[in-house]
Amino acid sequence: MGVSSRESTARDTQxxxxxxxxxxxxxxxxxxxxxxxAEKYIGSxxxxxxxxxxxxxxxxxxxxxxxxxxxFAVDGECIGTVADxxxxxxTEILKVDGxxxxxxxxxxxxxxxxxxxxxxxxxxxxxxGLRDLNx
Numbered sequence: 001m002g003v004s005s006r007e008s009t010a011r012d013t014q015x016x017x018x019x020x021x022x023x024x025x026x027x028x029x030x031x032x033x034x035x036x037x038a039e040k041y042i043g044s045x046x047x048x049x050x051x052x053x054x055x056x057x058x059x060x061x062x063x064x065x066x067x068x069x070x071x072f073a074v075d076g077e078c079i080g081t082v083a084d085x086x087x088x089x090x091t092e093i094l095k096v097d098g099x100x101x102x103x104x105x106x107x108x109x110x111x112x113x114x115x116x117x118x119x120x121x122x123x124x125x126x127x128x129g130l131r132d133l134n135x
Contacts, residue, residue: 010047061117063092063107069120071096071105074113079103082122094122 016028027046032038056062063085071079071094080098085107087093092107105111105124114123
């Protein structure tokens with residue numbers, strides 16, 4: 001695992017412990033032992049190599065794996081490619097960029113019909129008018 005400080009210096013480290021406290025995550029990294037050392041990393045990015053991630057259960061995946069997947073409507077039309085996945089206070093949203101602009105699709109079971117990561121393909125069944133909301 002790597003962690004980068006705001007000064008763009010990266011270092012390899014390990015998580016010493018992790019807990020949730022008052023709706024936030026608290027992480028203690030090995031070798032970062034004082035508050036002043038930890039303050040250097042406020043707002044920093046934590047990177048974990050894909051090979052170090054725990055395996056997911058069948059039918060599950062990490063949301064970063066959806067980026068770059070092509071999204072198809074039930075009629076076979078290619079809506080576009082997943083550019084981003086972001087939270088919206090509950091259900092994640094797929095930001096799909098296509099020839100007709102951006103489409104935001106709630107990542108909900110009722111819309112997702114098939115996700116094939118090997119083929120980099122997501123089949124969706126969208127409500128009438130949902131795509132028009134994004135224009």
